[in-house]
Amino acid sequence: MSATTSAEHEEHPGRIMSGEMAQQPAVLRRILGEGAPRIREVASAIAAKKPRFVLLTARGSSDNAALYAKYLIEIRLGLPCGLTSMSTTTAYGARPSLADVLVITVSQSGGSPDLVASTQAAREAGAVTLAVTNNPDSPLAAVSEFSIDIMAGPEKALPATKTYTASLMALHLLVEGLRGGEAPAAGRLPELAGRILGRQDEVRALASRYRFAERMVITSRGYGYPTAREAALKLMETSYIPALAYSGADLLHGPLAMVDNVSPVIAVVPDGKGGKALQPVLDRLRGRGADLFVVGPAPQVEAASAGFVLPTEGVPEELQPILEILPLQLLAYEVTIARGQDPDAPRALAKVTETR
Structure with missing residues (x-):
């Protein structure tokens, strides 16, 4: 450089x-x-x-x-x-x-x-x-x-x-x-994506909650599960916070034991069948007193510790992942900045991975 x-x-x-x-x-x-x-x-x-x-x-x-x-x-x-x-x-x-x-x-x-x-x-x-x-x-x-x-x-x-x-x-x-x-x-997605990205100040305020997080758990089901995995990757490669992504079904099979009221849990809640399938997981997380951050419909965000309401009305569930990841990209960026790091210069990373 x-x-x-x-x-x-x-x-x-x-x-x-x-x-x-x-x-x-x-x-x-x-x-x-x-x-x-x-x-x-x-x-x-x-x-x-x-x-x-x-x-x-x-x-x-x-x-x-x-x-x-x-x-x-x-x-x-x-x-x-x-x-x-x-x-x-x-x-x-x-x-x-x-x-x-x-x-x-x-x-x-x-x-x-x-x-x-x-x-x-x-x-x-x-x-x-x-x-x-x-x-x-x-x-x-x-x-x-x-x-x-x-x-x-x-x-x-x-x-x-x-x-x-x-x-x-x-x-x-x-x-x-x-x-x-x-x-x-x-x-409709380009316009909705612009609206979401225009809410960066909202995400910046939320990011201050996680400045000192030592680890995060991210969960979803159905179409939202790839979003959970991508959000975990973004957090790890920018802020270096260990972020573990689980399908909600897998989270209940053991890893739930590590969830407490200290380590934040991010739940990507699709507006559709995936969100309904995730409901028992959300109930269990709330029962354990988890610090629950929800990306999804307003009622789910209101029932969580914090979150980001996603504008999904009229958007089929299979298209929602294109919107779901946007506030989580912003979150990874803002958490990294809040921790005094540069998301443009993550250590030990390269654009093209030379594996065989």
């Missing part, structure tokens, strides 16, 4: 991450306008091949986006769907038969060697391969039969923000395209 850049970071810590978070409404609008026709075209070509099974391949934030796609594919398409264990191919040399299988690889950079190698092996094994990436000229796109550009523009901050929500939107449009339909409700 140059002396000038270093001075800018000291004067305005987090300016890159903040700027990229603010771009998200425009990125979502771009995908819906410029990107949707290409996504529909790719979806139609893939649907014609009639895949019988879907495998998702990703790392980091893209892995959480892939988990969101898993829910979409299983619920909206009724297709069995799994997450790839890449080391079975890249480290152990396994070559499973993948005829009639759709392999979707999600990667912001499209340059991670293990993702490229795994996708190449899948194609050689007979899979239909699709790259969902922010770099249409990447090695990943080159080895894939099909590719989708998430159109987020250059992302310089190490914590992924706009590429995450762009990936969610692209994957949603893909799945709707595979169903032979469109996604009219998605058109």
Whole structure:
């Protein structure tokens, strides 16, 4: 880092991450306008091949986006769907038969060697391969039969923000395209995203509660679970707070024992079936006196210790994750700033992970 850049970071810590978070409404609008026709075209070509099974391949934030796609594919398409264990191919040399299988690889950079190698092996094994990436000229796109550009523009901050929500939107449009339909409700999201991001002062006040937190637990169910995982990742890679993400069902199977009135619990409560499934977990958490922070509908926030009311009226549950993560990105940013750290310079992190 140059002396000038270093001075800018000291004067305005987090300016890159903040700027990229603010771009998200425009990125979502771009995908819906410029990107949707290409996504529909790719979806139609893939649907014609009639895949019988879907495998998702990703790392980091893209892995959480892939988990969101898993829910979409299983619920909206009724297709069995799994997450790839890449080391079975890249480290152990396994070559499973993948005829009639759709392999979707999600990667912001499209340059991670293990993702490229795994996708190449899948194609050689007979899979239909699709790259969902922010770099249409990447090695990943080159080895894939099909590719989708998430159109987020250059992302310089190490914590992924706009590429995450762009990936969610692209994957949603893909799945709707595979169903032979469109996604009219998605058109509201850019405006709603702008409204949420405009409430940063509200999040800053909430963040002061967690400045000295030693750990956090984040939970959800259904479509909200990928959001919980992504929020935990954002908190850990910016503020270095150990953040554990659990499905609400898994939280009740043992980890609930570590919850007390000191360590904060963040609950992502979808407005729909996922939120109803999470209700017994919320009841148990309140019964244990947990410091409960809720992102979700107003009645759930009012029943918690603190929270952020999400504008979900008229937004289908499967689209809510694109909005749910926004206040949690802001929270990670504001907690990091409150702790005197720079979210633009998390230690020991790199944009492209060189794993095999």
